[in-house]
Amino acid sequence: MSASNEADPLYLDANATEPLRPAARAALIGALDILGNPASIHAEGRTARRGLESARTIIAARFGARPQDVVFCSGATEANAMAIHAFGATRPIVIGATEHDAVRAAAPAAAIMPVDAAGLADLAWLEAELTARPGALVCVMAANNETGVLSPIAPIAALCAAHGALLHVDAVQAAGRISIDYLALGATSVAISAHKLGGPKGVGALILAPGVAAGLPALIAGGGQEKGRRGGTPALPAIAGFAAAITAADPAEGPRQTRLRDAIEAGAREYGAIVIGAGAPRLPNTTCLALPGLTAETQVIALDLERISVSAGSACSSGKVARSHVLTAMGLHDLAGCAIRVSLPWNAPEDAPARFLAAYRRLAARALRKRGGFSNSPEAYIPSLV
Amino acid sequence: MRIVVAMSGGVDSSVVAGLMHAAGHEVIGVTLQLYDHGAAAGRKGACCAGQDIHDARNVADRLGIAHYVIDAEAAFRKAVIADFTESYATGKTPVPCVRCNQHLKFGDLLGLARDLGAEALATGHYVRREQGRDGAELHRAADAARDQSWFLFATTRDQLEFARFPLGTMPDKVEVRAHAASMGLQVADKPDSQDICFVPSGSYADIVTKLRPDAGLPGDIVDQDGTVLGSHQGIARYTVGQGKRLGAASGRVVTEIDAGRRRLVVGPRGTGSRQVRLAEPNWLIEPPGTPFRATVKLRARETPQDAEIDAATGIVTLDTAALAAPGQACVIYDGTRVLGGGFIV
Numbered sequence: 001m002s003a004s005n006e007a008d009p010l011y012l013d014a015n016a017t018e019p020l021r022p023a024a025r026a027a028l029i030g031a032l033d034i035l036g037n038p039a040s041i042h043a044e045g046r047t048a049r050r051g052l053e054s055a056r057t058i059i060a061a062r063f064g065a066r067p068q069d070v071v072f073c074s075g076a077t078e079a080n081a082m083a084i085h086a087f088g089a090t091r092p093i094v095i096g097a098t099e100h101d102a103v104r105a106a107a108p109a110a111a112i113m114p115v116d117a118a119g120l121a122d123l124a125w126l127e128a129e130l131t132a133r134p135g136a137l138v139c140v141m142a143a144n145n146e147t148g149v150l151s152p153i154a155p156i157a158a159l160c161a162a163h164g165a166l167l168h169v170d171a172v173q174a175a176g177r178i179s180i181d182y183l184a185l186g187a188t189s190v191a192i193s194a195h196k197l198g199g200p201k202g203v204g205a206l207i208l209a210p211g212v213a214a215g216l217p218a219l220i221a222g223g224g225q226e227k228g229r230r231g232g233t234p235a236l237p238a239i240a241g242f243a244a245a246i247t248a249a250d251p252a253e254g255p256r257q258t259r260l261r262d263a264i265e266a267g268a269r270e271y272g273a274i275v276i277g278a279g280a281p282r283l284p285n286t287t288c289l290a291l292p293g294l295t296a297e298t299q300v301i302a303l304d305l306e307r308i309s310v311s312a313g314s315a316c317s318s319g320k321v322a323r324s325h326v327l328t329a330m331g332l333h334d335l336a337g338c339a340i341r342v343s344l345p346w347n348a349p350e351d352a353p354a355r356f357l358a359a360y361r362r363l364a365a366r367a368l369r370k371r372g373g374f375s376n377s378p379e380a381y382i383p384s385l386v
Numbered sequence: 387m388r389i390v391v392a393m394s395g396g397v398d399s400s401v402v403a404g405l406m407h408a409a410g411h412e413v414i415g416v417t418l419q420l421y422d423h424g425a426a427a428g429r430k431g432a433c434c435a436g437q438d439i440h441d442a443r444n445v446a447d448r449l450g451i452a453h454y455v456i457d458a459e460a461a462f463r464k465a466v467i468a469d470f471t472e473s474y475a476t477g478k479t480p481v482p483c484v485r486c487n488q489h490l491k492f493g494d495l496l497g498l499a500r501d502l503g504a505e506a507l508a509t510g511h512y513v514r515r516e517q518g519r520d521g522a523e524l525h526r527a528a529d530a531a532r533d534q535s536w537f538l539f540a541t542t543r544d545q546l547e548f549a550r551f552p553l554g555t556m557p558d559k560v561e562v563r564a565h566a567a568s569m570g571l572q573v574a575d576k577p578d579s580q581d582i583c584f585v586p587s588g589s590y591a592d593i594v595t596k597l598r599p600d601a602g603l604p605g606d607i608v609d610q611d612g613t614v615l616g617s618h619q620g621i622a623r624y625t626v627g628q629g630k631r632l633g634a635a636s637g638r639v640v641t642e643i644d645a646g647r648r649r650l651v652v653g654p655r656g657t658g659s660r661q662v663r664l665a666e667p668n669w670l671i672e673p674p675g676t677p678f679r680a681t682v683k684l685r686a687r688e689t690p691q692d693a694e695i696d697a698a699t700g701i702v703t704l705d706t707a708a709l710a711a712p713g714q715a716c717v718i719y720d721g722t723r724v725l726g727g728g729f730i731v
Contacts, residue, residue: 298501301454305414305502323457366501 004349009307012356014285014345015145015173016311020241021198021346023248028200028241037233039225052234055243062246063190064181065207071216071229072239075204076172077102079191080139082206082219082230083168087188088137089217091166094129095139096121096151097329103139103170104325110139118280119149119330121156130163137166142174142182146326146341147277148286150174157186172196172204176249177283183209194238198346199245203238249346254284257344261287263353264342271357271364276327276339285348290332290339291364293371296324299340299363306359312340338367388412389506389550390499392491393445393453395438397566397573398510400445402552404569406508407449414502415446415453418490420462421584445571456498458490465489467584467593474591475598477643478713479625481537481686482582487511488540496545506550513538514554514722515546522546524670524724527554536686539717539727540668594622605648607635618650626711629655641709658707662716664700664728671725673697681719684710684730690719700728 004010011019031051036044038052053067060067073079084093084106093110095103098119104110111129114122121140130136138160140151153169160167166188174180176197182190189212193204208216213229222231261284265275268289276288291299296312303310312324327336344352391403393415407413417439439455446453466485473480491509499507512527513535524546527533541549556562559578566574582590595602602620609615616634618624621643623631629639635652642651662684667673674697681690682702692705695718702716710716710730717727 294501297454297456298498301414301498302502305452370501 003351004355006355009309010349010352010355011309011345012342012348012352013309013311014348015148015196015341015343017195017201018198019345019347020200021245021248024194024199024241024245027244028237031237031240034236038236039223039233048236051240052236055239058243059192059205059246060207063175063192063207064183066210068227069208069210069213071206071208071213071226072234073204073206073226073230074202074235076100076170076191076193076196077204078219079193079204079206080168080170081106083189083191084137084139085219086216087166087168087212088139092133092136093139094126094136094165096141098144098146098149098326099139099141100145100170100172103141107139113138113140115329117331119144119147119277119326120280121151123152123155123159126156127159127163130159130165135164137168139168139170141170141172142180143171143178143283143286144277144326145173146324147280147288147330148173148283148343149277149280150178150282153180153182153187154185157182161186173283173286176246177251177254177285179251183207188212194242194245197245197249199242200238203235203242205242253346257284257346257348260344260348260350260353261285261342264356265289267353267357268360268364271361272368273360273364274335276330276332276335285344287342288327288339289342289360290327290335291367292335292338293367294338294363296338296340299338302363302366303340303359308356308359310340310342387505388414388503389508390414390416390495390502390504392495392507392509393417393442394510394579395436395441395445395573396510396579397563397571397576398512398553400442400510400571400573401562401565401569402508402510403445403451404449404565404571405552406550407451408569413449413451414499414504415442415449415451416495416498417442417453417455418458418462418495419455420458420486420490421467422459441573441576445573448571449569456495458494461490461494462486462584465493467597470590471594471597471601473713474594474622475601475645477621477645479711480713481715482584483537484540484715487538492541492545492549496548499548507548508550508552510553511538511551512553512556513551513724515549515551520672522549525554526719526722526724527556529556529558532559535719535724536683536715536717536727539670539715539724540666541670542668543670546670591620591622595620598622600648601645603648605650607632607650607652609635609638610641610651610653615652621645621648621650624650627709639709643712658709660704660707662702662704662708662710663731664702664716665731667697667700667726667728669697669726673726680725682727683717683719684708684714693718697726 034048036048038049056070057067060070080102093107095110097112097115143150157167168189169182169187171190172193175192188209190207195201216229218229220231265287273289273291300312324336389411393399403415466482469485470480470482496507511534512532514525516523526535601622606614607616624640638652640650641653641657677694677696682693683690694703712730714730716730718725
């Protein structure tokens with residue numbers, strides 16, 4: 001990837017949505033001309049069904065699943081809701097404290113598994129909870145959308161297995177970026193979304209362990225599509241783009257992203273930033289930078305005015321930035337209001353760190369003036385981290 | 387220049403954004419989300435943003451300017467709603483718009499504008515800012531019917547230097563709406579906002595008593611000698627000078643609200659005092675060292691009255707006795723110019 005043109009916008013919000021990969025774009029456009037409905041019995045229908053099943057096979061293979069265990073739906077919000085609806089109806093539910101709203105809203109009465117200051121799950125708490133309430137459904141994200149912190153899925157899966165609990169993994173941010181075979185670790189279901197790995201928006205999938213698909217109650221019954229597990233005509237062009245994106249998404253992109261990400265972090269630290277979750281294993285593309293003295297909103301707006309796109313917290317439909325429940329759950333109350341997320345897309349230019357840091361330096365100077373001198377040692381703000 | 391426009395989603399601030407954009411400025415529209423509209427309207431699960439925020443966004447899109455929504459709920463709760471309920475519960479009659487202008491619009495938002503490297507903050511207030519010899523001056527709007535200078539008395543001189551009020555010279559609202567229509571803004575025919583923005587149902591006393599139940603407890607209505615004339619249904623429903631809702635004591639007016647004893651003191655109409663004491667004074671001039679003559683307004687909508695003001699003591703002596711309601715503003719004018727003001731003690 002070469003250097004970018006200074007005048008071009010610099011998009012560093014991949015965790016909100018990744019740029020469409022060229023292969024996904026080509027597959028999507030190609031599939032727009034497939035006339036038939038995959039449910040139809042005629043030749044056009046068969047052609048459409050072939051495209052649908054080919055995409056299903058590709059996606060299944062990538063996640064170590066059988067094709068018949070991949071259920072297409074509108075995206076990860078639906079995939080998460082489908083899993084919680086199917087497996088959580090009669091079980092106690094446990095969710096991580098830093099889960100996405102898609103999970104939080106689908107399981108409003110769930111017990112909340114706490115995390116430490118680095119964002120890592122409290123496994124002792126989980127063991128006690130699963131002992132007290134056997135047969136639960138545990139929902140954990142593979143990678144956090146705001147910090148990139150990776151959950152310890154293997155030990156969580158082992159605890160679930162030991163206590164007869166089911167495990168649902170929200171792999172939205174991890175899919176395509178790191179290679180972990182969640183089903184092999186013991187997960188019952190995995191939610192993924194196309195547009196977070198360079199595919200089109202509006203399609204996702206719930207991937208199931210062998211044997212659990214039978215009798216899966218549908219959230220939307222409709223015409224019985226997806227073997228009765230999700231009604232509605234499948235969005236074939238988007239699904240074709242989804243499969244192409246998954247094929248193109250290469251975790252080997254990771255080291256390059258890590259190098260760019262580390263350059264951003266090293267520079268930002270010099271300007272007084274605190275890297276949140278730095279003590280935990282993380283996604284290669286994500287960094288969460290707190291800059292005490294300047295609100296997250298101000299930072300995002302100021303960077304946007306320089307045509308650099310980052311985000312903070314989770315934006316609601318009004319565009320208002322809500323205080324991050326993720327950072328609050330990590331005990332970083334004072335930093336929660338002044339942290340931004342920088343997430344490198346698959347096609348981030350080589351000069352992304354230099355361009356970002358030039359703008360960030362001006363922000364940092366303003367923050368410094370506002371708080372009248374600064375300490376760039378994390379312990380000045382978060383004693384629990386050291 | 388780079389200029390931040392406070393956009394509420396109403397026609398006034400939309401026109402301001404359009405005028406600044408047409409004048410060639412780099413306009414950044416900012417909407418403060420002050421409270422949860424879904425909760426305020428009593429609709430559970432409704433979006434926290436009301437229609438106004440969407441209107442502001444649409445206007446910004448139409449103009450092709452940047453627009454951001456800032457979560458100011460916590461600041462609004464603290465600086466405006468808490469002050470509002472506390473004032474009523476202690477027998478005062480607050481002016482939430484003054485607090486909002488003071489702390490949110492010309493406090494936090496102005497600070498954001500500075501942080502974003504803007505050179506000015508423009509709002510849709512109907513006041514004029516004139517460049518005087520000693521800096522910016524605040525004047526009444528050209529449209530006397532819409533003048534909002536009374537609500538802006540607490541703006542500091544520093545804030546005023548940074549502020550712009552493009553609607554202050556508009557002859558009337560018809561012209562403002564005509565501007566909106568000519569710019570193709572959907573809000574051109576939007577009705578004016580009414581009353582207190584965070585009380586959409588119109589019953590401010592419900593909000594007060596929800597947070598301060600004691601302000602909704604019944605108590606006695608007494609005359610100046612302490613003779614009980616009747617009872618009331620909570621001091622939150624009364625203001626000094628009020629003649630309504632007095633039941634058996636009707637025909638008189640409230641002269642004092644004794645929050646400690648939950649009592650309303652009433653007197654004959656025409657009761658009043660010449661002396662008004664000011665708290666939290668704000669001066670837009672160098673406060674004169676000796677008492678001076680000027681006009682004052684004790685309510686948002688009243689004709690200015692003559693008075694002598696002593697800046698050193700914060701005491702205003704009216705030429706004609708009046709019933710000044712504690713918590714309201716007493717704003718001091720020299721002709722059209724706002725000299726300063728304070729909250730009535």
